[in-house]
Amino acid sequence: xxxxxxxxxxxxxxxxxxxxxxxxxxxxxxxxxxxxxxxxxxxxxxxxxxxxxxxxxxxxxxxxxxxxxxxxxxxxxxxxxxxxxxxxxxxxxxxxxxxxxxxxxxxxxxxxxxxxxxxxxxxxxxxxxxxxxxxxxxxxxxxxxxxxxxxxxxxxxxxxxxxxxxxxxxxxxxxxxx
Ligand SMILES: CC(C)(COP(=O)(O)OP(=O)(O)OC[C@H]1O[C@@H](n2cnc3c(N)ncnc32)[C@H](O)[C@@H]1OP(=O)(O)O)[C@@H](O)C(=O)NCCC(=O)NCCS
Numbered sequence: 001x002x003x004x005x006x007x008x009x010x011x012x013x014x015x016x017x018x019x020x021x022x023x024x025x026x027x028x029x030x031x032x033x034x035x036x037x038x039x040x041x042x043x044x045x046x047x048x049x050x051x052x053x054x055x056x057x058x059x060x061x062x063x064x065x066x067x068x069x070x071x072x073x074x075x076x077x078x079x080x081x082x083x084x085x086x087x088x089x090x091x092x093x094x095x096x097x098x099x100x101x102x103x104x105x106x107x108x109x110x111x112x113x114x115x116x117x118x119x120x121x122x123x124x125x126x127x128x129x130x131x132x133x134x135x136x137x138x139x140x141x142x143x144x145x146x147x148x149x150x151x152x153x154x155x156x157x158x159x160x161x162x163x164x165x166x167x168x169x170x171x172x173x174x175x176x177x178x
Contacts, residue, residue, distance in 0.1 A: 001054065001055070001056050001116075002054070002055045003052055003053070003054050003055075003117060003120045003121070004052065004053065004055070005050065005051065005052055005053070006051040006052065006053045006060075006063065010053065010060060011040070013060050014040070014051070014053070014060065014063055015033060015036050015037055015040060016033075017060065017061075017063065017103055017104075017105050018036050018039070018040060018063075018101075018103050019031055019033060019036040020105070020106050021103040021104065021105070021106060022036075022103075023106075024106050024109075026141065026143045026144050026145075040101075043065055043067075043100045043101050044065070046067035046069075046078070046098070046100060047067055047068060047069065047070065047074070048067050048068040049065060049066075049067040049100075050065065050066060050067070051063060051064070051065040051101065052064045052065075052117065052120075052121050053117075054113055054116065054117040056108070056113070060105075061104065061105045061108050061113055062102075062103065062104040062105065062108075062113045062114055062117045063101060063102070063103050063117075064099070064101060064102050064114075064117050064118055064121050065099070065100050065101030065102075066097050066098060066099045066100060066101075066121070066125070066136065067097070067098055067100060068095070068096065068097050068098075069096045069097075069098055070096075071096070072084050072085070072087065072088035072092075072096065075087065075096055075098065075137065076088075078098070079137075079139065079173075080163065082163075083161060083163060083173060086159075086161045087137060087159060087161060087173060087175075090159060090175075091133075091135050091175065093133050094131070094133040094134055094135040094177075095129055095130070095131040095133065095134035095135070096134075096135060096137065097125065097134065097135065097136040097137070097178075098136070098137050098138070099118075099136055099137070099138040102114055102118070102147060109146070110146070114146075114147070114150050115150040115153050115154060118150065118151075118154045119153075119154055122136065122154060122155075122176065122178065125178060126178050129178060133177075134177075134178040135175050135176065135177055135178065136156075136175065136176040136178065137159075137173060137174070137175055138151060138156060138173070138174045138175075138176075139171050139172070139173055139174075140171070140172050140174060141165070141169055141170070141171060141172075142162075142169050142170040142171070142172055143169055148172075148174075151174055151176075154176065155176050155177075156174040156175065156176045157174065157175060157176075158172055158173075158174055159172075159173045159174060159175045161173040
């Protein structure tokens with residue numbers, strides 16, 4: 001098993017995994033490949049975006065993306081100003097990272113691969129941060145039990161900040177102090 005940065009030539013493989021992963025629970029999305037590509041491009045255009053992949057038996061089976069926002073205002077422009085301001089109050093002075101992508105091949109979910117990938121990515125991130133205070137923010141839908149369970153294992157805690165969704169669910173904002 002190996003963890004390394006995604007190579008440009010591997011983007012089509014990643015898109016296929018991305019599309020399939022969001023067809024499953026709790027999303028049940030039927031995105032076209034074009035839509036999936038647009039979503040990935042939107043994430044990869046975020047400042048200082050990095051995407052790591054986990055390779056097993058020579059094949060990409062999981063992927064993780066994060067980026068760095070320069071300040072809370074920039075995060076607020078992405079997540080909404082109220083969320084940005086609320087998080088800024090709690091975490092003022094921190095270097096800000098945002099986890100923006102996490103997928104595991106549907107054939108091998110539930111085997112700890114996303115958790116393993118996240119733990120390694122954050123171990124590497126801890127080594128390279130400049131500041132004394134740094135935080136990774138993530139947004140999870142309240143019914144995404146798999147990603148929340150895995151996030152807890154990586155040390156994320158719920159910030160207490162949530163934003164309602166039209167279907168009675170919530171987006172929850174989680175934080176990992178590095
Ligand atoms: C979220 C996702 C990346 C997790 O990948 P994974 O490799 O299966 O994750 P892991 O096996 O490392 O961890 C999942 C944990 O959640 C648990 N879990 C899964 N479904 C669960 C459920 N319905 N209720 C409670 N726990 C659940 C698993 O048992 C596992 O915990 P454990 O290790 O204590 O047994 C994968 O399900 C996926 O690609 N989902 C679709 C895309 C997505 O939602 N991405 C996150 C967007 S924020």
